[in-house]
Amino acid sequence: MFRFILYTLLLIIVISIVKSVIGVVMKSFGDFAGRPDAPPRAKGGKSSARIGGDLHRDPVCGTFVAESTAFQRRLGAQTFYYCSDACREKHALVAK
Ligand SMILES: [Zn+2]
Structure with a gap:
């Protein structure tokens, strides 16, 4: 037992x-x-999210998007990157 x-x-x-x-x-x-939309993690001071170019912050929702995204817009000398067309449209209404 x-x-x-x-x-x-x-x-x-x-x-x-x-x-x-x-x-x-x-x-x-x-x-x-x-995931490509995941924010970059500072792990040991080295970024592991280097695939698809640098990451840029979506000014509308704060998502990190790769430089290779199709959703981007040039505003003067600055280029904005968005996670979706909806965010691009929204930002276009605020920043012209
Ligand atoms: Zn967004």
């Missing part, structure tokens, strides 16, 4: 370890996928 309890406890411990390992693996996979 005592042996059964011991095995059950061992099983619970093994399952929790496996679960945490899977969690870590899944998390690192998520980081690797790197």
Whole structure:
């Protein structure tokens, strides 16, 4: 009877370890996928979101967008980058 309890406890411990390992693996996979609209993280002072050019902040909703986005607008010497056409339209009403 005592042996059964011991095995059950061992099983619970093994399952929790496996679960945490899977969690870590899944998390690192998520980081690797790197959504383009995700804000750049300062991890060790090195930006990992360098794919697709520099990131620019959408002046309307604050989302970080890549320089390669189709939604951009030049205003004088400045270029604005937007996450969507809706944000570009909105900003066009405010800043002319
Ligand atoms: Zn936006």
